[in-house]
Amino acid sequence: MKHLLYVFLLLGAGSSTVRAQSCTFRLSGHVHSSADHSNLPGATVLLDGRPLTLVTDANGDFRFDSLCAGTYTLLLSHTSYDTVQRTIVLDKPLHLDIDLKPGEGLLREVRILAQRPGIPTPPQLSGRALEAAQGRSLGEALSRINGVTLLQTGNSVTKPVVHGLHSSRLLVINNGVRQEGQQWGNEHAPEIDPFIAGKLSLVQGVEELRYGSDAIGGAVLVEPRPLRAATGTAAEATLGYSSNDRQYLASAVVEGRPQQLSDFSWRLQGTGRRGANLTTPHYRLNNTALAELNGSATAALQREHFRTELYYSRFHTRIGLFTAAHTGNFNDFNNAIAAERPDPTFTGQDSYTIGRPRQEVTHDLLKSRTGFDAGNHKFTVLLAAQYNRRAEYDIVRSAATKGAQLDLRLLTLSQEITWEHPRSARLSGSVGLAAQQQENRYSGRYLIPNYTGRTFGAWAFEKWQKDAWELQAGLRFDHKTIDTRRIEAGSRVLTNYGFDFSTLAAAGHAGYRILPGWRVQAAASMATRAPQVNELLANGVHQGTATFEVGDIHLKPERSLRFSLNQHYDSRSKKLSVDITAYHNRIDNFIYAEPRPEDPVYTIRGIYRKVAYTATDARLQGVDAAVEVRPLDPLALTTRYALLRARDLRANDWIIGMPSDRLSQEVAWTLKEGARFSDTRLALELQHVWEQTRVPGEAAGPRDYKAPPPGYTLLHADLSTTVRAGRYPITIGLTGRNLLNTVYRDYLNAFRYFTDEMGRNLSLRIKISLQPKSSHKTVQP
């Protein structure tokens, strides 16, 4: 093991050289875990005599090109598996299938040194970057990925936006299960604890077919770390504190694999947080406190050719919404947004109390996943049940009113069978059948009716690769039926509606490696999204925003046709990485809420503005670019740029509510490993967001209530280090967001009409890892 470590150290010092050679042989391989025959990404592949390591990709594949004939030693290692060494005689192109056995030791040190991040594809967030972003919400963690922005309601309700698309157009996949909450609402954030994630990634194209035909904006995957592979029990605790809202956070994981029952593994995880009212640079916002309590439990059994996993998670949050942003009628709304800053009645309280208005959301997920191999065929059965309860507490006239004014309950059951046919060096593929049943019920104020929904779907995709080429293609079909039922107070039955939608999705992808480290990819995909119940049948007051929403039962499914081009380059010396994606997304029947200023709704509270769901054709085009330069070994400069242009083709105008262009520059300095401090890194990030000037023209009447706010520039910083105190490593992180306490408002925050964004926030996090003794003996170099 020592050997391996030294090699990595050498690599870390940047001692690589490039040899000119005319050799042409290729060595490719596929690595899987012998425990469950799953593909094993992240295994380090070291080929003797070549100063270059590879890490297996998401499918467990690796490839060396342009090798000379000869005898090589191949070394395969993974943090959780025993290292495998093989001697290879190369006299023709060769493909290897390699099984790794779960190891007894965790090689933590090795993993850290071997990590040379660069810019990952697909876009993702893991490791230290994820840890630094985990403190607030899933949405905020996701927004660190280039191309992902945030749609906010205040600073506590955050939804990811990918290439301008969000809510029901962007699937969120929680540990393999499609998250089914009330995600249609702009103020309904994904109900997932960010601490569950070991990795957050964004997939588009062929991979998204697994999850639905309606992923017009793609799918966000929230994946936990793999369960413990070595025997023994380990624990990890994270404690955090944020200065802005005096938020306390505690998160802990305990996991193990019993010595005497080594094919069984388990994990318990929990997170709690409590924050007081948030503060902007000039004033504190009353009733913006939050409290969250989440937990999950996993149990898994792994035999050769068989594995099963049972997973349960609960997410529970209570979020206060700024009182002054909850207005009565349209006049009140106009008065409130005309003010430069909120009335002092609604600012200045430094309190953990959560009053009205607020949201209380609970999401339960129970999942069982069982996989078995028959020969080289792999089968997986996934069963899941989710129960989402969203209660919205409005400002009420009387303190005697205790209940929620809107209470939505959604039960979703889903079943899925996947068959992965035997993979060869070139071809792999899967076929799946999926079914889902949903029941939505509510009490309180009417907004959407009760409904039951049923979906049946089938999908298939194949991936082929040969030499420098990679081709993928897939198809998915879903049939969805929705039956709605509305019974008014006093048991008056109103018209019930039934809907039938057939939706088709297809995706193709071609990748070509021009040089080692330089890849170009082209993708085309079609996705179809059936209208949601709220788009069809909403009819009611959207409290707090002085709007009255009206659905349209004649809406048709929207269909998107997306093309994208990506080029990814990593120089051999790892001194330069460039990733550029350009996309073009044409969406027919794009459904949106259109303001109807000419047709206001008169109520006893005064006038409400009407918005009606309607369809247009849209075209979204953009570029995401990221460049990482490492001029000196400890120094990394990362530039990220995201651009989006969104047109309404029928009105020949811009589309409202799209993220503006943004640019960020990060400078990171990594210190040399010391005896006591390791993995020490200081990063400064300057983030600029331009003013959104591409908004609909107002010649035909007002479309927005206030002009988009000006652009802004923020400075963020992150410092982290790992201290070895006795046997246990302690990671300490200090993050500062909006360090200069800049006053700004963001175009995509619904509260921008009322208040400035959050001011400076310093957060401290301390992570302690407790590893069993047995697994620790291998790490001392």
Next chain:
Amino acid sequence: MKQRFLKFGLLAFGAAALTLASCKKDNDDGETNDEEVITTLELTFTPQGGGTALTFDYDDPDGPGGSNPTTDAISLAPNTTYNVSARILNKLANPDEDLTGEVEEESEAHRFYYVPAGNVTVTNLDTDGAGLPLGLASTWTTGAAGAATVQVTLRHYPGNPPNKAANDPVNSPKSATDIEASFPVTIQ
């Protein structure tokens, strides 16, 4: 062995799904009354010095959406002083629910405004516990015959504390609208 685990897993899952499914039977079918809805503002006019009480209302019996609210034309005698009391109702409840008590109980977080135009004056609003105007009761005095309007607004202070003050305007940022009704008044 494999089979047994599979069966066990499925069984456990089925049982759990059933447990979940059985939780949802509470609080069933359809909407309950929105306890926040006000459908009706009723003003009762009693002439000082005796006479028949008159009642006029602003009414939206189907709640927000649906049909627009209707407003009675208030018909008063010239040069007369009336004691006026306001009542608010939710007619979507069965029987009708009188919400006036809620406003009385939280008088320090509510306030009626009466803004007349024409030959009517509104004075003498009753007060809340802190001595600030409430307006459930008021005195209306008419002048010579003619047409007038009175805008009646009920405002609600959501803050904690409400910070209600005597000089708060009708569109104060501290309060939000519960009722906004404009009554035509005929003095004849």
